Amino acid sequence: MPNPHASPEAYQREIRRLQEIIAHNSDWLWEVDAQGRYTFCSAHSEQMLGYAPSAVLGRTPFDFMPPAEAERVGAEFAAIVAQQRPFAGLINRNLHADGRLVVLETSGIPLFGEDGRFVGYRGIDRDITPAIGSLSPRMVQLEALYAAAPVALGLVDREGRFVNANRALIRLLGLEGMPLAGQPVARYFAVQQLDVPGMFTRLAAGESIADQALPLNGRYYQVTIQAVRDDGLDQLIGMTLAITDVTEQHRLRQELAEANQRMALANARLSELADNDYLTGLPNRRRFDETLQAEVARCRRDGRALSLMLLDIDFFKRYNDHYGHQAGDECLRRLAQLLRNGLFRTSDLACRYGGEEFAVILPGLDSPGAEDVAERLRERLLAAAVPHETAPTCITASIGIATLNGSDLSQPGLAPAGSATQLLAAADRRLYMAKRGGRNQVSVATL
The missing domain is CATH 3.30.70.270 (Reverse transcriptase/Diguanylate cyclase domain)
Structure with a gap:
């Protein structure tokens, strides 16, 4: 940082040096306020996303992301802000001004005023799209469908942690605004409800898992489990959960069972009357x-x-x-x-x-x-x-x-x-x- 007590000439030289560093840095440097709005943006925003700094200032990072991605990253960033902690390696996908998908790796540190009050974040974005290959708009559409699906969907790794979850699953668990990625499944489902270790043991042995009933919060759900394997090595790397609300079907089945029971009793009574x-x-x-x-x-x-x-x-x-x-x-x-x-x-x-x-x-x-x-x-x-x-x-x-x-x-x-x-x-x-x-x-x- 420039020394504010230096002579005016030295101070200006320091400022110009920092500006040159920022201008020639391949990363995008930025600052956001406590509400997540850009207050500073280096010129690399135009190189990475096709937007000049003037078009970025006053907006939030989530304004440049597909809706589903904005919701996912927004939930993760909200949890980071709540703890006012530094973060690194936050992968996020953004839409370039020309419609291309750009993958950025974001890191940042919290900023505090002289009175110790939290005022925002300063950080950098690094373009990692070349490292992972280009992603087509079709992928964005599929992810949007995944995020908006009415069925609660989640991806679980071999350690029993959520890798991804759509909005329906987050709502089901009452976690709106909170990240689910990295959280253990056992934190939200008892082993009697979802025996994740046992499921992985069976999936690894090549078994299929029948749909399971899941009573939760006074409603009834059906859980469908599918193995996820590495295409190259054919190794089990995770499993998907699809949780469907079948409360109405459960109610209808109960009513049908009760009606059948009443009919059986009536038939038994008729048989008794016919024979007795x-x-x-x-x-x-x-x-x-x-x-x-x-x-x-x-x-x-x-x-x-x-x-x-x-x-x-x-x-x-x-x-x-x-x-x-x-x-x-x-x-x-x-x-x-x-x-x-x-x-x-x-x-x-x-x-x-x-x-x-x-x-x-x-x-x-x-x-x-x-x-x-x-x-x-x-x-x-x-x-x-x-x-x-x-x-x-x-x-x-x-x-x-x-x-x-x-x-x-x-x-x-x-x-x-x-x-x-x-x-x-x-x-x-x-x-x-x-x-x-x-x-x-x-x-x-x-x-």
Whole structure:
């Protein structure tokens, strides 16, 4: 710096010497104020960018950059200014007055007034375009698209640090105005969200990584990972992150899943209503017919016995007339519960056959076994002592049983449907005989 205490002649000689140094220096020397506006500009601005110093003064460095580059470098420079620290090697791309892309390397030191207040920066720009080759306007367009893409995009190096990030990613992380380059990914994403070391291990092994779900700040994102390799050496040098907001799709999937669940429940309910009696909850006549046909076929195939029990409440019409239909319905429900509790084998099936009549299918049970079950049920109903003032005692039931012996079904010409019909008819006859015999009893037949 010139010595202000030197003689006027010496001071002027010093000034001229510095001006000659600046004029013949291949670097562009500049100063900016605290707002980043040029307050001094050497003549090399015209050589580097095609703008005379007069066209540069009062403007900012970012006015000469493509929009995306201005945003990126502006964020980095803002962080430097916030710390009022020197910097070096800040690479930035600028548009020459003729439209060419010029790459500059910028270094600078902070300036402070006599009162210690920060007043700006002094620095130099060096043209490094020849060292890295010329960049076409097409590259600028692609970078502008990258920067403005609605999908959050980032490039991560092997050390797990961000190399680059577009505006969407910076906004996603709440870092507007702050540089992301050089920052570790782990600072912003827990390993449970993005396991960067594990991803690099898999990518290095040649594996692909499936898209990952990323819940973040109350929203849902999908992360797509791609390996970045050195074309010449085919070495893994990094990976790209593409983070897409799929909150709406997630919501729609949830709604669809909930709707499917409701539909499944509704279908199950419809199936239950189709197969079960609405009053007692027992399987209905439709379910009984299907099951009886299947069990007769199994009886024929396995050579096992099959018993069928028909149970009818004694004097039920009198009960209905005396106590009313609501009481009659409750009586049917109580008998249905007794049947459910009185059958100990999961293979047995109790059904409401119609009116006050119930049927019980007993696979693999011979005539004596079926009679034991029937007697137990009859005695339980009697012990329940459901009042019936128009009957000899309380509520009772008459039971008819018929049994098919599996060995007898091997004869040709006897179809399962016919066997089921015969079995049902035989059980019905036995029920009639139990009624005629005085009710509250079991009558058994073997086909």
